[in-house]
Amino acid sequence: MSKSKLLDAQKKLLDWYEVHGRKELPWRNTEDVYSIYVSEIMLQQTQVKRVMEEYYPQFLLKFPSLLALSQASLEEVFGMWSGLGYYRRAKNLHQSAILSRDGLPKDLESLQKLPGIGKYTASALCSFAYNQKVSVVDTNIARVLARYFGVENVKETHLWELAELFLNSSAPKAHNLALMDLGAMVCLPKNPSCTLNDSQEMPLGCQCPFIESCKGANNPLKYYKTKSKVYENKTLHFGICIQDGKIAMKTSTEGMYKDMLKLPDIEKYHHETNLIGSFKHSVTRYRLEVHVYTADSVEEDVLWLPLEMLPNAPISSMTQKALKLSKAILHD
Ligand code: SF4
Structure with a gap:
């Protein structure tokens, strides 16, 4: 890319950011x-x-x-x-x-x-x-760069090189934020603005400042595809056991919930008649089917948490859902 083309693209990007950028975000108004x-x-x-x-x-x-x-x-x-x-x-x-x-x-x-x-x-x-002169590459910026430079199956190291090449050293922070916003608002994974035709309503800020110079504008989806997720199904059974105003909880010892509190696991076949309810929950690559039961007793190594401490306890959204399902029991 020639120096003049580069300067022109950088200027157009900053002009676009000045009008459409998400400058109101609280973390952008602090140093x-x-x-x-x-x-x-x-x-x-x-x-x-x-x-x-x-x-x-x-x-x-x-x-x-x-x-x-x-x-x-x-x-x-x-x-x-x-x-x-x-x-x-x-x-x-x-x-x-x-x-x-x-x-x-x-x-x-x-x-x-x-x-x-x-x-x-x-x-x-x-x-x-x-405010240092460093380039930044997140998923939004990666998509813009891969399309703008027309690079198929782009590797991460190459993306950082492209970001470095494209960096506006006179206004690096605004340049990085602008690229990020362009990816989040205009150069979208499935419907980038350059693929919208005249009959489609273009949301505010959607006219891409790179429309004339972008190598990927004719076929943007060729250059950056969203990988489809592979999910794993799991079924979980939890017990609600309350004694003297305290609820039995366990501390997770591994995985992404490590150190968080959860309801104790319970064997389904012992407690089928005590089913309170079930719900589905997705987290990372897991699609969970969760069943919640009342339990008269649980294993010994549980933590007895006073019910009034539940609202501030470190619990996951999945456990929150299970507790919500058991609301009537908790308020008895
Ligand atoms: S012209 Fe299209 S593909 Fe290129 S940066 Fe703009 S929105 Fe993305």
Whole structure:
């Protein structure tokens, strides 16, 4: 790509961002690296709207600094993360806070030594918080770059090279944010704006600034396809056992719910008549069918949690659903 074409594309991108970019997002209106770090971790597997409305402000209110987070117990952190899923993120966040309570490192290499911080998150922090001249590649940016440069089956290392080549060194932070928004709003996985015809209504901000220079504009889906997920089915049986105002819970010792509280497993054939209800739940690659029963007794190594402590306990959204199903019993 010639220098003049590159400069033209960079300028068009920034002009588009100036008008249509999501500049109102709270983590874009701060240079506090801790707040940006929290947002980046929350946004890894969760929609922007949900993070912004239900978790981000509440989390920062409870743990306003890295130091405050480092002084909290893991249970308290899980409590604030409750329902957000992928609890390993919260555990890594807490662990990183303990390891760097006086301040997060300021370079790519040191940041990546902290738990849960990979190349993307380290680059995002260097760019968005420290305003350094570094490129950033997330899934949205990857899609734009692969299509813009017309690269099929693009490898990750090549994407980082393209991002580096394309980086606007005069305004690296705005450039990265603009590319991210372009991928999230315009260069969509299935319906990028260049495939919309005149009869289709084009949402606000959908005119792509790269329409004239993008190599993939004639056949964008050829350059970046969304991989279809392979799911595994599982059936789970949980028991609700309440004694003297306390509910039997177990601490998960492995997997993504490690250290979270869950209901005790229960053998179905002993308790079929005690079925309270069933529901389906999807999490990561699992499609779960969950059955919940009343149980008169459970194994001995359970934790007896006072019912009033349930709302702030570190429990997953699946356990929350099971408890919701058992609402009448819990309020007896
Ligand atoms: S022209 Fe189409 S494929 Fe190219 S960046 Fe824009 S929306 Fe994506």
